[in-house]
Amino acid sequence: MKIFSSKQLYEADEVTCNNQNITSVDLMERAGSYIFTWLHQRMQGAQVPVHIFCGIGNNGGDGLVLGRLLIESGYNVKCYIANFTDKRSPCFLTNYSRYKDVTKNWPILMKGAEDFPEIAPQDIIIDALFGIGLNRPPEGWVKDLILHINTQRAFKLSIDIPSGLSAEQAVEDFDAIVKSNHTLTFQAPKLSFFLPETGPYVTFYEAIDIGLDAAYLESQEPLAQLIAKPQAQRFYKQRNKYAHKGNFGHSLIVAGSYGMMGASVLATKATMRIGAGKVTAMVPRSGYSILQSTVPEAMVKTDENEDFITNINYDFEPDAIAVGMGIGNNDETATALKALLKKVLCPIVIDADALNCISKTKTLIKLLPENAILTPHPGELARLVGEWTDDYDKIKKCQEFSATYKVIIIIKGANTITVMGNELYINTTGNPGMATAGSGDVLSGCLSGLLAQGYDPLLASVFGVYLHGSAGNIASQTVGFEAMMASDIINSLGDAFLELFRQEEEAPVAQ
Numbered sequence: 001m002k003i004f005s006s007k008q009l010y011e012a013d014e015v016t017c018n019n020q021n022i023t024s025v026d027l028m029e030r031a032g033s034y035i036f037t038w039l040h041q042r043m044q045g046a047q048v049p050v051h052i053f054c055g056i057g058n059n060g061g062d063g064l065v066l067g068r069l070l071i072e073s074g075y076n077v078k079c080y081i082a083n084f085t086d087k088r089s090p091c092f093l094t095n096y097s098r099y100k101d102v103t104k105n106w107p108i109l110m111k112g113a114e115d116f117p118e119i120a121p122q123d124i125i126i127d128a129l130f131g132i133g134l135n136r137p138p139e140g141w142v143k144d145l146i147l148h149i150n151t152q153r154a155f156k157l158s159i160d161i162p163s164g165l166s167a168e169q170a171v172e173d174f175d176a177i178v179k180s181n182h183t184l185t186f187q188a189p190k191l192s193f194f195l196p197e198t199g200p201y202v203t204f205y206e207a208i209d210i211g212l213d214a215a216y217l218e219s220q221e222p223l224a225q226l227i228a229k230p231q232a233q234r235f236y237k238q239r240n241k242y243a244h245k246g247n248f249g250h251s252l253i254v255a256g257s258y259g260m261m262g263a264s265v266l267a268t269k270a271t272m273r274i275g276a277g278k279v280t281a282m283v284p285r286s287g288y289s290i291l292q293s294t295v296p297e298a299m300v301k302t303d304e305n306e307d308f309i310t311n312i313n314y315d316f317e318p319d320a321i322a323v324g325m326g327i328g329n330n331d332e333t334a335t336a337l338k339a340l341l342k343k344v345l346c347p348i349v350i351d352a353d354a355l356n357c358i359s360k361t362k363t364l365i366k367l368l369p370e371n372a373i374l375t376p377h378p379g380e381l382a383r384l385v386g387e388w389t390d391d392y393d394k395i396k397k398c399q400e401f402s403a404t405y406k407v408i409i410i411i412k413g414a415n416t417i418t419v420m421g422n423e424l425y426i427n428t429t430g431n432p433g434m435a436t437a438g439s440g441d442v443l444s445g446c447l448s449g450l451l452a453q454g455y456d457p458l459l460a461s462v463f464g465v466y467l468h469g470s471a472g473n474i475a476s477q478t479v480g481f482e483a484m485m486a487s488d489i490i491n492s493l494g495d496a497f498l499e500l501f502r503q504e505e506e507a508p509v510a511q
């Protein structure tokens with residue numbers, strides 16, 4: 001699913017009105033009526049008091065449409081206007097009058113904190129204060145209103161976006177954001193819903209298709225693409241009945257050092273589990289028995305050194321390489337890495353200590369092969385691209401780095417983002433149970449295994465991240481979050497493939 005900028009959504013609005021020969025007020029009526037239907041289906045006429053807080057822009061206009069439709073259907077509604085300025089939008093004004101015409105009452109005008117209503121815990125609050133037109137942090141009594149709403153225990157439903165949150169800009173005042181329980185967003189979710197600083201304000205959302213011009217949306221280069229099951233299904237390459245292991249590639253895993261041999265075991269196992277035809281694990285000598293006994297399916301090649309890797313030398317042509325997991329930071333390992341980067345011919349995943357090595361030595365950055373996949377966790381990323389001021393700055397730094405060195409960066413975490421130049425792919429699978437040692441090593445293995453099978457580097461990144469997160473979700477269904485270990489993710493990779501084509505009902509998106 002595409003994520004659009006506010007500018008694109010406003011343009012889509014205009015194009016839609018022109019092409020469908022409708023007015024903006026008609027489009028607002030359509031948007032408001034979808035919200036009404038959503039609520040009506042759930043409330044079934046229940047007389048629970050509904051408090052609708054409207055701003056004076058089009059988001060407030062949506063709130064007024066909803067209020068009018070609810071009242072017409074016999075619901076118990078109170079509509080409040082946060083009258084913070086007289087610059088009301090034309091569509092708002094039309095619906096302000098319509099509300100009065102139909103309900104025979106004006107909405108309640110609020111001019112300050114003295115007008116804030118009492119709200120019972122079992123009531124419902126609709127947040128239609130600000131939408132994507134927010135252009136500065138809410139201040140004064142409007143901020144107080146948001147604080148007041150946030151102290152209420154009533155269920156809070158935000159229209160389009162929690163008020164105070166921007167669609168794609170950094171937040172200055174996190175207190176001045178409505179902490180809603182659910183958001184009904186128009187057409188497509190907004191970028192802020194998925195980033196670590198702002199995502200927690202959007203615990204659940206549903207995108208409501210309000211019929212914006214499909215051809216226009218199709219033609220647009222999105223801000224980002226959301227990768228969920230329908231997208232992931234299209235990535236999958238089906239196996240041919242007559243295939244043999246030679247068709248699925250040979251991965252080389254360069255990982256492990258004394259005390260961190262588990263990184264190699266995890267990455268090697270994950271590479272096998274995700275379907276590589278053959279895997280060779282290159283480890284220091286002390287890793288030999290560990291690898292042979294824990295992953296008998298893999299071949300093992302040992303370094304001359306007992307404890308760490310000093311020479312990345314292979315006598316076969318790998319189809320994919322993953323390097324760096326638990327290799328430590330010895331100078332000799334760094335020299336071996338440099339030699340590898342100079343000679344590598346196949347797609348490569350660079351992780352963990354190899355990334356730290358590259359961050360330390362600027363000459364290594366220049367050796368990064370085109371389309372190399374870099375998988376830093378937040379600490380490694382900061383060393384690689386520099387500290388950032390906020391999530392958007394982080395993305396911009398990654399886009400610049402990716403464009404300059406022609407590499408793919410995977411920003412790991414909740415909603416892992418794959419960055420290739422300006423393109424952003426936001427993953428929707430995964431859970432906090434995966435915040436456990438070794439889960440990154442598993443991801444590197446997944447990526448190298450997909451590369452070996454011939455997935456191109458971008459596809460391997462986006463699909464690998466999706467499957468890794470999906471396996472984590474499946475594992476969490478039996479072990480929960482706390483008890484999850486990286487091996488559980490590996491063991492669920494098979495189910496992640498099966499899950500890819502399992503039919504299920506649409507449910508609200510939990511983040």
Ligand SMILES: NC(=O)C1=CN([C@@H]2O[C@H](COP(=O)(O)OP(=O)(O)OC[C@H]3O[C@@H](n4cnc5c(N)ncnc54)[C@H](O)[C@@H]3O)[C@@H](O)[C@H]2O)[C@@H](O)CC1
Nearest residue numbers: 009013031057058059130131132133134135136137138160
């Ligand atoms: N394009 C679309 O997809 C559609 C958008 N609609 C609605 O329109 C909304 C956008 O409407 P608007 O552009 O009118 O913007 P908003 O309704 O978000 O309101 C912004 C208004 O508040 C003012 N404002 C912004 N930040 C403020 C602050 N911190 N303190 C005080 N005032 C502030 C602005 O100057 C503007 O007057 C969407 O979020 C959505 O709810 C729907 O009506 C239908 C279709």
Ligand SMILES: Nc1ncnc2c1ncn2[C@@H]1O[C@H](COP(=O)(O)OP(=O)(O)O)[C@@H](O)[C@H]1O
Nearest residue numbers: 377412413414430431432435437438439440441
């Ligand atoms: N809260 C979370 N939600 C979803 N995925 C997560 C979360 N925390 C961590 N992960 C995933 O787990 C992996 C952790 O990687 P990393 O920090 O490199 O682990 P390690 O170095 O211990 O192997 C990444 O793929 C990351 O996206």
Ligand SMILES: [K+]
Nearest residue numbers: 127130161163
């Ligand atoms: K809102």
